[in-house]
Amino acid sequence: MKALDVARAADVSTATVSLVMNGKAEKRVPLETRQRVLKVAADLGYTVDLRARGLATGTSRLIGFLVPNSVGNPFFGALHMELLRELGSSYQVLTVATDVGEEVARRNIEQLLAMGIDALVAMSVDSAYLRPIQSDIPMILIDTDRFGPGVAALNFAVEKGARDLAEHLVELGHRRIIYVEATTRSRTFPARRNALFTALEEAGVAPPAVIETDIDMLDAERVAQPLLRKWSNDGVTAIICATDLQAYGVLTAMKSENISVPHEMSIAGFDDLPFSRVVEPQLTSVRLPGDALARGAVAELRGLLDRKSARIASIVIDVELQRRGSTARARSTP
Structure with missing residues (x-):
């Protein structure tokens, strides 16, 4: 199958077929024509030979x-x-x-x-x-x-978001906080943690105790569940998670342990995934657009x-x- 066959079937030139199939037609070929060429190409099973195109165009x-x-x-x-x-x-x-x-x-x-x-x-x-x-x-x-x-x-x-989250929790009176870190080498996680801890320290709040989990709901739930009741008894009133995914897992564990959110403990995360507006209660989160x-x-x-x-x-x-x-x-x- 060649571009000429598509051109004949779509009643256009081979140049038009080339523009459409190579993604260069948006401002040069009418929408109706582009759609017709794509439909004909699909019907005929025509695809662009990427290797040949690379050799020809560099x-x-x-x-x-x-x-x-x-x-x-x-x-x-x-x-x-x-x-x-x-x-x-x-x-x-x-x-x-x-x-x-x-x-x-x-x-x-x-x-x-x-x-x-x-x-x-x-x-x-x-x-x-x-x-x-x-x-x-x-x-x-x-x-x-x-x-x-x-x-x-x-x-x-992320540093700004971490500081804003720290200020939010301090304004709400939280002084004993747990931080759920992510087990990853990505640069963003140390950056957000360091900014968060610095902002809390400047507000007179002791550095949070830290646990680590994978960026995974099940792992966060597994790690947090046996610790939650002790944290509550020790006076912990807030948990900050490095990601929303981890926060979902901790939320599930909190429900299993009958820990009321946010009355007994508050929880927040980073990312602001769509599910953060669906979980109950809706999750406070730093939105990363x-x-x-x-x-x-x-x-x-x-x-x-x-x-x-x-x-x-x-x-x-x-x-x-x-x-x-x-x-x-x-x-x-x-």
Whole structure:
């Protein structure tokens, strides 16, 4: 099947078929014509030969996306979908998970590079995986330590969000707090924890005791449940979780232990996932706007790919504390 066959069946030129199939038709071909070409191509089973296109144009139209887990973590999954929406008309996004063990992750990254990707987007990835990559590949780092001058970096203002959350709990009278950390090497987690602890210390609150769990509801529930009643008896009035996923697990454990939220204990998280407005009570959370992050990443990526931007940006995306029913004034404790 050739482009000429599609052109004849759709009653358009081969140039139009090329524009549509290569994602370059948005402002050059009417919507109705684009839809007709795509339908005919699908009916005839026509697809673009990416390898041949790469040889002819010097570009593969492939973008590599490195992420710890885009399936099990709703936040990463949502960001992945935003990238697909923003890039889907022009590029194909190839996703590689990095939380599969170091040896497998390195091999997968090598295979991705061997496909001749035009650029790489890395989300919450250990920079050790990225250092060996040749510097001439445009690279966007999201929530990843910047390790050289030739890469663009986008990060959330998690320190601001952590300080806002600390101030919120202090205003509600909380003085004994537990922090549920995430077992990951991502840069964002130490950043938010350090900012949170500093803000609490400045307010005269002792540093929270820390437990660690995977970024997983079941693991957070398993680790927290045997500790909750002791915490309550010891006067703990608030729990802060590094992610909403962990907070959901702790909430489940609190219900199992008949701990009233927020009257006996308050709880809050980070991410503001959609489920945080569905759980009961609704979860107070620091909103990390993945849609804004994805748009910023794509804008920088397009600038680098189109050679319109020579600057290597360092962008910080603002965050916002969402106050909901899971936090309230601290109960009186001995």
